[in-house]
Amino acid sequence: MPQGTPLNEAQALDWLRQLEDPGQRYYAAWWLGRMRSRHPQAVPLLIQALAERGPRLDATSGIDEPNPVARNAARALGKLADSQAIAPLLEALESSDDGLREAAARSLGQLGALKARQPILRRLAPGPLVAGAPRPGTSRLMEPCEALLEALGGLGWQEEDGSTTTDREPLLAVVRAYGDHERPLIRSAAYRSLLQLTREDCWGEQLVKLLVHRELQVRRAALLDLGVTGWRPAGAAIAQTLAENSLKLIALRGLVENSPARNHTSPSPSPEEVELLLAMDDLL
Amino acid sequence: MPSTSPDSRQVQVQALVDAVQAAQTADDLTDAVEDLSACAHPMAVPCLIQVLGFNNPGAAVAAVDGLVAIGSAAVPAILANLDEYNYGARAWSVRALAGIGDLRGLPLLERALAQDIGPSVRRAAARGMGGLHPHGFTARQRQVLAERLLPQLKAACGDEEWIVRYAVAVGLEGMEHWWQPPAPQRQRLLDTLQPLADPRREAAPVVCLRARLALNRLTTTSSAACG
Secondary structure, X not given: OOOOOOOOHHHHHHHHHOOOOHHHHHHHHHHHHHOOOOOOOHHHHHHHHHOOOOOOOOHHHOOOOOOHHXXXXXXXXXXXXXXXXXXHHHHHOOXXXXXXXXXXXXXXXHOOOHHHHHHHHHHHOOOOOOOOOEOOOOOOEOOOHHHHHHHHHHHOOEOOOOOEOOOOHHXXXXXXXXXXXOOHHHHHHHHHHHHHHHOOXXXXXXXXXXXXXXXXXXXXXXXXXXXXXOOHHHHHHHHHXXXXXXXXXHHHHHHHHHXXXXXXXXXXXXXXXXXXXXXXXXXX | OOOOXXXXXXXXXXXXXXXXXXXXXXXXXXXXXXXXXXXXXXXXXXXXXXHOOOOOHHHHHHXXXXXXXXXXXXXXXXXXXXXXXXXXXXXXXXXXXXXXXXXXXXXXXXXXXXXXXXXXXXHHHHHHHOOOOOOOOOHHHHHHHHHHHHHHHHHHOOOOOHHHHXXXXXXXXXXXXXXXXXXXXXXXXXXXXXXXXXXOOOOOHHHHHHHHHHHHHHHHHHHHHHO
């Protein structure tokens, strides 16, 4: 972040409290999320900032997005693990600003907000040709599909009453449709979500195919998506992918830590984990 | 290739260098660098070092492999060509030096681990300290070298990036190979690893697992040596 970054928590809170300079509010929101502020005022101030609409920042700031303060507030609230943020984020998910919906969806996923499942599903339900259609004049889609798909995968099948969803097919059918989206990054998000929700190997195999995609950006996304799912059969393919070692290491860490096979009571790695660790050693 | 005369060998290497310079796409570049690296000829060194700065991970991996295969002969040129302003390139250079294990590269590894802003540079440096080849050193000299490195790796256990702490666990385990410490010294190695293996003190589970693996292996080899 550029020179306008707050120096400490007290200054960040002051910057967020004042209303004259949106640039200061923008950086203050970012700072509080990034530093995982635990100050009791942080979440209430961010919730207020989430309701702010406009104004665009000064051209010299280099930030050119609509509703910059609200978007950064949404991003920060996802990092602060406070359930007070869920209701206002659900409201932001209905905003006409798709970038704000994107930030809200990601944060609701990070907060494990089960109430977000149905509204997110409603956004995706029109399908890849409607919700996933290009937004005229931009490189974006009508809905922030990637964020919405990823949030669904992260939320899993737990219901608000503590039970587990039994009728899974309606949700899976919606997500599966995005596995045919024309953009590989959207397909990657759909496969990731399906792999998390079903643990079916076929979705992991689809992600592994994206590891040899000709665009580096797609290979990077598939690496991170595999890491999130913890799908261990991808270990060797990840190690071979043409991408930065830093990303491959993050992905392999994900296979070690996020796999359902991880035995949390054993301090020592299993033989399968040793193999992944040795693959990581080679990438250092 | 003993049947090839030195001159025709140079011609071959020059042709491979030319192919790297002529590559038009990222994939072509990676293929050409792999071919050049496979010959492991000192004449390839300047070209391989240049590739480290191209921001092409596939080609850079291949170039590092080539420099490591060339070994000590590549060290002076790597040290002379460090790019102060490109931390990607610097990380690859440190990786190459870490892979070669030549002691002339050690001051750079030490500076990188303590000060470099790039986590990828610090992690390569930490790993490299475990991969040194102090050829011809006496047990006393190896002990002195270990005394110099152990506090630096211990300090890096507090690095804010998990991957650097992971690399410290790997580096500490690797030190055993060149240090071959007597029993009381070996205990210092284990004590240094211990905090990384403790989930109450180490936040990243993967770092705990790697440190635990190092401890398991070090204690197995020591009991095998004793019994």
